[in-house]
Amino acid sequence: MSASTLIETKSPVGSFTSEAFAAHLASQANSPAWWLDRKRAAYETFASLPLPSRTNESWRFSTLAGLTLDGFTTDVDFIKEQITASEARISALELKAKGGQMGASFFSNIPHGGPLVTPLELASRGVIFTTLSEAVIKHEDLLKAHFMAQPQKLGSEKFAALHTAFVHDGVFLYVPRGVEIPDPIVILHRATGRMAVFPHTLVIAEENAKVTVCESFDSTGSASNFACGANDLYAGPGAQLTYVAAQNWSRDTLSFQFNSTVVRRDARVRSLNLHLGARQARHESLSLLQGTGAFSEMLALTVAEGAQEFDQRTLQIHQAPNTKSDLLYKNALRDQSKTIFSGLIVVDPDAQKTDAYQSNRNLMLSDDAEANSLPGLEIQANDVRCTHGATSSRIDxxxxxxxxxxxxxxxxxxxxxxxxxxxxxxxxxxxxxxxxxxxxxxxxxxxx
Amino acid sequence: MSQLEIKDLHVAIGDKSIVKGFSLTIRSGEVHAIMGPNGTGKSTLAKAVAGHPDYTITSGDVLLNGASILAQEADERARSGLFLAFQYPSEIPGVSIANFLRAAVQARLAEGEELDATAYYKRLYAKMDLLKIDRKFTSRSVNDGFSGGEKKRCEILQMAMLEPKFALMDETDSGLDIDALRIVADGVNALRGGPSAPGILLITHYQRLLDHIVPDHVHVMWDGRIVKSGDKSLALELEAKGYDWVKKEFAAA
Structure with a gap:
């Protein structure tokens, strides 16, 4: 057998052809030129990069055969037909109940129920709660500074570029200096049919602002979806940002989710990702501790069953002295499921007095399940406290x-x-x- | 009136034979104390009857109201009316007493029947008051970081909530100071006086528990079986003479 027969023959763009991209751009005709240019560049990157290969360390243990890009649609009209108005209304009510006074929003790439409305009282204090498509027009500087602004370092350059190229809409939340929003803001993303969805949530909490954002990702029916989402979280000095996400896509979904969290001086970000759905789900999370006293708490819970695969890659980068990060990822594995945790703590040379913790704990509920753990440290400062560990245990x-x-x-x-x-x-x-x-x-x- | 019959029971852990022909019949409302030195198989007997998977019953039978329970898993035996008060109760971090007891009560309801949460909490609080257990306890993790006395009171609380037909109480007095012992004994005595009084098998090393929970029958266990039975006075005799007396009398047998 010659070596050439082993070469990956899957299409590197799959359903996301240049024709599909042209159609997507046409649907974004109201957007400014810089945004469209950015999308074009992202599409170039996506199309030119190969699919991950076995030799790529950041995809170690991942089931590469599952990374198929074929058979999905990005057609917005299809979505409009599939998610009926009545369902949108029911979900909006459901969200309102959960979301309290602050409005909740419901997306299937496009926002259901029209543009988002910032409640008057919050609007008067400068809070902006709107769609990404509107923010692109009205808040160019903020978008340029924060949208997918951190370099992809965890292996998914190709899929992150795909996200930027095809992202249709999403949530833009700006909380100005000193403003606290008491009730959680709830965002629901729903996929249906053989739909490709690109959820995006961008949260900017300025100095001493305080806000909680909850996201839920699910599907109607059991069809195979493709989800490629991202969230950018920015906590200015002294800000307190809580982010909770529940991933519950259909069991036949291929899911990617990219998180970047920027934490400035004395700010505190707590994120909790709950992973339940999808056939194969890759989650990449990056925390950047950029100012003295910054603290990022990174939490995740996974229930894996059947043949599900959950692939979690994390990076805690300490760029300033006296910063703290605390990562705790817990997986419960049943049946023949598989999890991968690969985490790295990086401490820059001047980030003295860093306090970093990273822990992955797996509860094996089946003898046939497989939990892979790759904890790592890269420390360039000499006065730090870094602890990491991984354990797998059974029910006592x-x-x-x-x-x-x-x-x-x-x-x-x-x-x-x-x-x-x-x-x-x-x-x-x-x-x-x-x-x-x-x-x-x-x-x-x-x-x- | 219920009856628990342990008939010529032999129990092994791995290849090691521990209980060797234990026979005893307990009826509702009766309290039987099993006394004996360490290592004679008292705890093994209790765990084997409760259905611990590590204990192999090599021969004999355990009958609850005439029907063998040996084919049942531990949870089925519990639902049939058996209760084991552990000598060393497991610590279960992250599972609150309220959720744990709720699951246990729920497990006794018929399929599809919903637990009446208001009635459940009312009953739980009443039992807790009786056992002088602070209500804040319900949100604490099961036995996690509990003192010895708290653990034992928690065992009695579970027994009171689950209302078993028969309770196997394994060294319930160990690790208790005199005040805690009195509270635990009061809890047990309160159940004894009730209309659905359980039959109790009280495993103990010391006679002092029997001052507070007065047994109807006392049995001395030695080398895996009962070697002597009597009433309360047997416990006093044991206390006076010590277990060496048992050893001398029965080691040769």
Whole structure:
């Protein structure tokens, strides 16, 4: 057998052909030239880069055969037909209940129910809550400074470029200096049919601002979707930003999600990503600690089952002294599922007194599941405290027996113990309804 | 009236035979104390009857109201009415007492039947008051960081909530100071007095627990079986003479 027969023959653009891109650009005709130019450049990058290969260290352990780009549609009219107005209305109500006084928004690439409206009281204090498409026109400087502004370092240059090229719309939230928004802002992204979705959320919390953003990603029906989303979080000096995301795409979805978090002096960002859905889901998360006293708390929970694969790659970069990062990723694995955690802490030469923590814990609920852990450190300063670790454990048979001896059947006992395992992460959320909502979502994975 | 019959039970851990022909019948409302030195198989007996998977029953039978329970998993035995109060209760971080007990109560409901949460909490709080357990306890993780006394009170709380037909209480007095012992004993005695009083197998090393929970029958266990039975006075005799007396009398047998 000659070597050439082993060469990857899958199309590197798949459904995202130059014709599809031209059609997408045509749908963005109202956007300014700089935005369209940026999209064109991104498309060039996407089309020119190869699909990840086995030799690429940042894709170690990933199932590359699952990364197919074929068979999806970016046609916005198709979406309009699929997500009916009544469904949009129901979901909007559902969100409103969860979102409290601040409006919630509902996207399937396009926003349902028209443009977003900033409540008057918040608008008067300078809060901007609008769609990405409108922000591109009205807030060019902020967009240029923050939209996909951090270099992709975790392996998905190609897919991040695809996101920029095809991103249709999304949420733009700007919280000015000193403004606190008490209720969480809720954003729902929904895919349907064989749809390719490109959710985007951009949050800018200026000095001493405070805000909580919750995102939910799901699908109608069980069709195969393609999701390629990103969120950019920026916390100015002293800002407090909480970001909670629940990924619950259909079980036949290929999902990519890219996060970048910039944390300035004395700011604090807490993010929690819950991973439940998709066939194969790649999540890349980058935290940049840029000012003294900055703190980034990176949390994630995964319930993997069937043949699901969850691939999480993280980077904590300490660029200033006295900064802190705390990463805790917990995975519960059932059946033949697979998880990959690859994390790196980087401490720049002058980031003395860095306090960095990175921990990946896996609860193996099946002998056939596979958890891969690749923790890493790259320290260039000499006075730092960096701890990392990875563990995999099974259900403790004595705990299981204890629960069973109270009449709780084994599957229920294992469910309780899994929640117990997750509680260390869930309990970091001080918002009780949010905590309960996440527990409820996790519970859906244990329904028998 | 219910009946738990342990018939000529033999139990092994791996290849090691621990319980060697233990027989005892307990009826509702009766309290049987099992006393004996360490290593005679008291705890093994309790765990094997409760269905611990590490303990192999090599021969004999355990019958609950005439039906063998040996084919049942631990959770089925519990739902049939058996309760094991652990000597060393497991610590379960992240699982609150409220959620744990709720799951246990829920497990006893018929398929599709919903737990009445208001009634559940009312009952839970009443039992907690009785056992002098602070209500803040419900949000704490099961046994996690509990003192010895708190763990044992938590065991009795579970027993009170689950209302078993038979309770196997394994060294419930170990690690308790006199005040905690009194609270635990009061809790058990309160159940004894009720209309659905369980049959109790009280495993203990010391006679002092029996001052607070007065047994109907006392059995001495030695080398995996009962070697002597009597009433409360047997416990006092043991206390006076010590276990060496048992050893001398039965080691040769």
């Amino acid at each position: 048979p004595e705990q299981e027996f204890y629960l069973q001896s109270r009449g709780i059947a084994k599957p229920d006992a294992d469910e309780l113990l899994t929640f117990g395992f997750f509680e260390e992460v869930l309990s970091r959320l001080d918002n009780e309804p949010l905590h309960d909502a996440l527990r409820g979502l996790i519970g859906t994975k244990f329904q028998r």
